[in-house]
Amino acid sequence: MEVTVLKTPGPYCFLGNPVVFELQTAAYGAIDVSVSRNGETFTQSYYPFLKNGVYSCKVDISGFLFRTELADSFPQGAGILSEFPDHSVAYIFTISDAVLDEVLGYSDYTFAGNAFPGGVNEQALALFAKNGVNLFSARLSNQYRNFLFTTRTHRSEIRVKLSELYPFLTAMTGWQLRFVSTGGNTIVQDPVTAAPCCLLDFYMAYDRFISEFKEFTKTIDVYVGDNTEKAFRLVIDSKSDSEEVYKIRFRNSLGAFEVIEVAGVASHEPELGDETSYKELTDYNFYENRRNRVVLIETIKVETGYKSKDDLLFIRDLVGSDEAYFYYPDGTFFRCSVKADKMAYRQKKVTPTSVALVVTEVGTGKYISPELDRNALDVLGIYNETFDQTFNETFN
16 A cells, blocks of 8 residues: 655654654555564554545654663763764664555655654654754754754853863764864864764863864864854863862763763761661670661762753753762762752843752662772773873763
């Protein structure tokens, strides 16, 4: 049966949102579809309904697309652009005997796409649909927009602290990128073509401007291909709000990791688990109280520092994240869950706002160890602030 495909999800989509194909036929009958992913094929039949003289239906294949394993860290030190091939799910959508050729007869319709972890909220989906776009066409695969998988902002100016520069995920593969510093110096980066997405490490670009041009740039303008109009500008703040600098690395709504610096004095308020006690007969034939070692849960309260409205929305993403890590100034870290005791701000933000975060270690520990000497350990990590080719923190 001949089938007309009115709408596809595009070459890229998110696993957390419906992945919809809109189909139409001239006659009633079963539409047989299949979805192939990771060597598996799922088949199902759909029956269209009559509307305005034609038969149509919507087919959501998101239930066939899933990813159970995600990298808990992104590689660093692999270059400004590095491949990240296993982050997305490649799939092929097939409609059996959907295309009619007068000579050859019926043949299958096929569509190939890539689905990424994460998703977009319903309000954004509705707004995109009204304008006939999705997040990829509007921004993430647009040569003239902020194409980073970041939830900091949709705008073309991204403000980050130097300590927050962590490899950004992007689907802008197959294109040469140019990075222009505040002083007008340029770095040209060859494209990555072998994967549907890659990592863009601005730490490496920042270091190149220092090592090649002796410039500690305040901004990095990003251009795609031969475009004379920049895609976006990264504004780098090298100053810290506090002597005590902590960082939280978390997986954002778009399935990518980001880092946020939290400033202010961290208050350690460890929680003790329930005590299990018992009596034991001694060698002197009387009973003494004993107890099992008490489990301790690390809990830290810290302020975010004054944030803009965009930053507060970014913090909301952090609080809702399913994977987060808290980093001490010496680079040691633990996996955590993050909550906000109270998060209130006005729609029209006129006064600075700081949010108090409660960071809780997800694991429980019975044993305590003194602080480790990071300099004595052979580890890899991000460049330190002097960018002298030594590493001071690890995210692996």
